Amino acid sequence: MLQFNSWRKRQQERFATCSSMHYHRVDDSCYLVVVHLLRYLLTSRIDSQSKAVLVNLSDELANTLLDFLDQMEYAYMHPRSTSAKFRFVQTTHQTITTL
Secondary structure: OOOHHHHHHHHHHHOOOOOOOOEOOOOHHHHHHHHHHHHHHHHHHHHOOOOOOOOOOOHHHHHHHHHHHHHHOOOEOOOOHHHHHHHHHHHHHHHHHHO
């Protein structure tokens, strides 16, 4: 079973070459919409023959993107351990379900 501290250290090592990092507080629902959009754009581009991707930007999606930009405007320097623990649980849950 994965231990949180060893997982956290491995995650920190991945970004050891970054000169600086900032952390942001973003609503879960807003974050999930943006992640879904980015994954859609990337997979659509990979699947597309023309390498062009069309996006239907509804009012709701536009407002969510504006919310995301507003929430990303302010940042702090130190990560919250609760966020790391949440990501750890997500990662270990995904690993277990794929076995």
